[in-house]
Amino acid sequence: MTKNPRAVLRSLLDAALQAVAPDRAVHRHVQVQDNLLHIDNRTYNLDDYDRILVTGAGKGAAPMAAALEQLLGERITQGAVCVKYGHTVPLRRITLYEAAHPVPDAAGEAAARRMLELAASATGRDLVLCVLTGGASALTPALADGICLAHWQAATQRLLACGATIHEINAIRKHVSVFGGGRLAAAASPATLVALIISDVVGDDLDVIASGPTSPDSSTYEMCLGILDRYGLRHSMPAAITRRLEEGAAGRVPETPAQGDAAFDRVHNVLVANNRQALEAAAQEAARQGYTPRILTSTMTGEAREKAKELVTAARQLCAGEPLSGPVCLLAGGETTVTITGAGLGGRNQEMALAGAMHLQDCNNITMLCAGTDGSDGPTDAAGGFACAATLNAARCCGLDAGACLADNNSYVFLEKTGNLLKTGPTLTNVMDMALLLVECPDAA
Ligand SMILES: Nc1ncnc2c1ncn2[C@@H]1O[C@H](COP(=O)(O)OP(=O)(O)OP(=O)(O)O)[C@@H](O)[C@H]1O
Ligand SMILES: O=C(O)[C@H](O)CO
Structure with missing residues (x-):
């Protein structure tokens, strides 16, 4: 029986998400035996x-x-996350x-x-x-003296x-x-202090993930001013x-404390999950289902629509x-960017899927899934x-022009109306984005 490519792609994503599930990631790295706490190769009595x-x-x-x-039970005195x-x-x-993300609120500040x-x-x-995953920066706005939340909310939106x-962005945060x-x-x-960290940053830089609350900082005030100037923001930021x-x-x-600061003498940062692990789990599941997996990269960056074109080109070249x-x-894994010029609704992955569809129209043996983990x-x-290949036709049938939707960064509406939106609800993990493409043998497609 021929497999439904969408069902296969969804199962690969599920395998990836399971591999980087936060609870499993913690259990992989942390064990308790009597009065001993083992975290990787260190033991704490x-x-x-x-x-x-x-x-966290x-x-x-x-x-x-x-x-x-679950591991430490009553031995935990208290905590705030x-x-x-x-x-x-x-x-x-x-x-x-609980607090607001990506634009912070007073609840995050209090936490x-x-x-x-x-x-x-x-x-x-x-x-x-300490437990840290992506999204933490927006959730922990303990603002320095003289900066009020309303200013920081406006600044965050601009950044x-x-x-x-x-x-x-995190250098400034x-x-x-x-x-x-x-x-x-x-x-x-x-x-x-032991921090267990799930990476949602290309390169897994510990001082960038979650804005590195437990890591020596490699950025400086001077660099922050350079960033404001690079994006023409120095004079439009709130003055404070x-x-x-x-x-x-x-x-x-x-x-901020840098490498060598005594504050880190008794700190151990442990990376417990990242995008590469998610890709490897998806690749393994693909192999189990009869596909030859090829991981192209776990550090994909760049404009989402360009990356979609490159991935479709790579898939087409195989044929x-x-x-x-x-x-x-x-x-492929990583985190693309979208330079927003339109007024539509969408996201990096939805924009990749829309752009991918525009390059797939005559190619009925390739199916693509782009998703935020x-x-x-x-x-x-x-x-x-x-x-x-069928996506553009479906769009035409409901009177949608793919190019116009892309120009307006309106991928959500495009995918929703053509039946191509993926909704998972919060997965409670975060290892950036994944793009998966199935290339069937043409005669089997
Ligand atoms: N209409 C749109 N089309 C495409 N992308 C958009 C659109 N509106 C916003 N975005 C993109 O969505 C991104 C923010 O989305 P999201 O909250 O998923 O980011 P995130 O990186 O997962 O957050 P965090 O890293 O804090 O967990 C921004 O990069 C922004 O460029
Ligand atoms: O919270 C953040 O800073 C981003 O998700 C990167 O980790």
Whole structure:
């Protein structure tokens, strides 16, 4: 029986999501045996600590906290973790806060302050565990003196729309909020701190994921000013924010702690899941279903529509040479960008699917799925979308022009009306985006 390519793609995505599920990621790296806590190759004797405190934030932080509760139970003294609204799981000992993402709100600010307070209460005889996943930066806006939430909300909107990379956006976040940029670790020092981290950043840079609350910071106030200038934002930012960065660059505000700072002497950062693991799990599942998997990259960046074209071209080239000896699955991971010029609704993955459809119209043996692993792509309720040769025809039948939709960044409507939208709901994990293409042998398609 021929398989339905969409069902296959969906099953590959499910396999990927399972492999990077936050609770499983924690259990892979953390074990408790009697009074010993093993985290990778380090062992912590729980009898050496007066208290175990848990902090953390991110879209997938709740299941990570739940896994710690499962492992450590009553030994956890108390905890505070902040997630995006709705991204909750029941917790017994750790208090879960919910806050707004991607534009922060007062609930996030209160949660970040609570976590800093908890960390600051830790002594050299306490163990602080921290769970971090993507989304944490927006959820922890503990703003520096003189900056109010309304200013930071306006600044965040501008930063998200200007085309800046996550490295650039987070450099500014780290110098405006006193939670990121190693400041959670500094607050917890001299306690022992272990952070369990799921990466949603290309290159897995620990000081960028979640704005690196437990990592030495490699960015500076000076660099932040350079970023504002690069995007022409220095004079359109709320004045309090530019002033803070200028004061910092002039040495009048302490710099974030960098590599070598004593705040990190007892800090261990452990990466527990990333995009590569998700791709490998999807590749394995593809092989199990008879496809030859080829992982093209786990560091895909660039304009979403361009990347869609490149992936479709790679898939088409497979069919251009010798006849395929069997079906192939191409896999790519990373995080593209969209320079928004239109007024439509969509996300990076939906825009990739729409652009992919425009290059697939005469090619009935290729099916593509582009999805955000967190289940929410852009400001929409969709995770991404599918594309295949039939997509453009379906669009024509409902009076939609693909080029016009792309020009207006209106991929959501295009995919919804053509029946190509993928909705998963929040997956409670976050390892960036995945693009999966099935290339069937032409005669079998
Ligand atoms: N109409 C649109 N079409 C395409 N992309 C859009 C549109 N509107 C917003 N976006 C993109 O959506 C992105 C934000 O979406 P999302 O919240 O999924 O990001 P994220 O990177 O997953 O968040 P985080 O890293 O904080 O978890 C921005 O990069 C923005 O360019
Ligand atoms: O929260 C953030 O900063 C982004 O998701 C990157 O980790």
